[in-house]
Amino acid sequence: LSVGFKNKAVVSTQSTGTMSLALLTGTEIFKELAKDTIADDHFLNVIGAALAICNAFGRLLWGVVMDKIGARWALFSAFLVITPGIVLLYWTRLMPWPYLINVCVVSFSSGIFTGIAPALVELFGHRDISLKYSICLSGELFGCLLFYLLSIGSVKLYSDLVFLILLAVPCGVSCIAGLIFI
Secondary structure, three states: OOHHHHHHHHHHHHHHHHHHHHHHHHHHOHHHHHOOOOOOHHHHHHHHHHHHHHHHHHHHHHHHHHHHHOHHHHHHHHHHHHHHHHHHHHHHOOOHHHHHHHHHHHHHHHHHHHHHHHHHHHHHOOOOHHHHHHHHHHHHHHHHHHHHHHHHHHHHOOOHHHHHHHHHHHHHHHHHHHHHHO
């Protein structure tokens, strides 16, 4: 296997793991992060509904964007938005409406997850795409495992801000690695 092929395989699998971190950040911890600062449980449920809608629109629109500008720039753009968005959750959770907007932006950007298959075709061609897609999705296992380990640490070892920074770092790495290697 060529070095370029290996780099693309590693970056695409790592990007999938990172996308799962972004999805989990939006869907799993948005309520947990804000429950102490936003007392209105109804509003937190509205945030949950809004993030699901934003993710659905993100999946549609990122597909269009990927068709127009390609996998490299679409992945770069999505991770460029997700990286600071995850860290900003720490400060926006103090205000309901900015928190809603921030969660929706992260959720919309994590809709790039839908572009994995077309990105793999663009990177590797059509041959054995099902196998490549399956291998790439194994990155999701690592993303979920990393999320779990980091969330345990946030309870015992460090603050919510450190937790969010640790979640954002892989997004930043994916942003740069995708631009360099894809």
